[in-house]
Amino acid sequence: MVSVTPNLLWRAGSAYAAAGIMAGAFGAHGLKARGVFADSIASFQTASHYAVFNGLALLLLSLHPRFSAHRFAGPAVAAGTFLFSGSIWALVLDRERFRYLGPVTPMGGVLMIAGYISMAL
Known part of the structure; x- marks a missing residue:
């Protein structure tokens, strides 16, 4: 099992922020084409x-x-983000190939929410 460390969370956060910015730029310009x-x-x-x-x-x-x-x-937010954003990106890019990911999107959302709620408790 992977140990959750501040360094791992920092790296995951950096990777998601970068991926989101790059995907956003691609979505704004490359998808129409x-x-x-x-x-x-x-x-x-x-x-x-x-x-x-x-x-x-x-x-x-x-x-x-x-x-x-x-x-x-942290792990819940990280995993939820991967499942939520990743499944949507895959479905938009190739719905036929990744159609099985449809139910994954809400599971990712629930996992993100659970991660944030766990901090409030």
């Missing part, structure tokens, strides 16, 4: 926004004295 419909582009942008927001949250979380070593909060 591929003939992707506006509603799918909006979904792609939503996934990009969530990746950036959660990446920034993980960066902050890594600096917090109590929550940087929390067993559930």
Whole structure:
């Protein structure tokens, strides 16, 4: 099992923020050229926004004295972001190949929410 450390959370946050920015730029410019419909582009942008927001949250979380070593909060936000944003990106890019990922998106959202709620408890 991977040990959750502030360094791991910092790296995950940095990676998600960067991925979200890059995906957002691609979504704004590259998807239209591929003939992707506006509603799918909006979904792609939503996934990009969530990746950036959660990446920034993980960066902050890594600096917090109590929550940087929390067993559930950081891993839940990181895994939830991967499942939520990653599944949307994959579905927009190739719905036929990744159609089985449809149910993964809400599971990722629930995991992100659970991570944030765990910090409030």
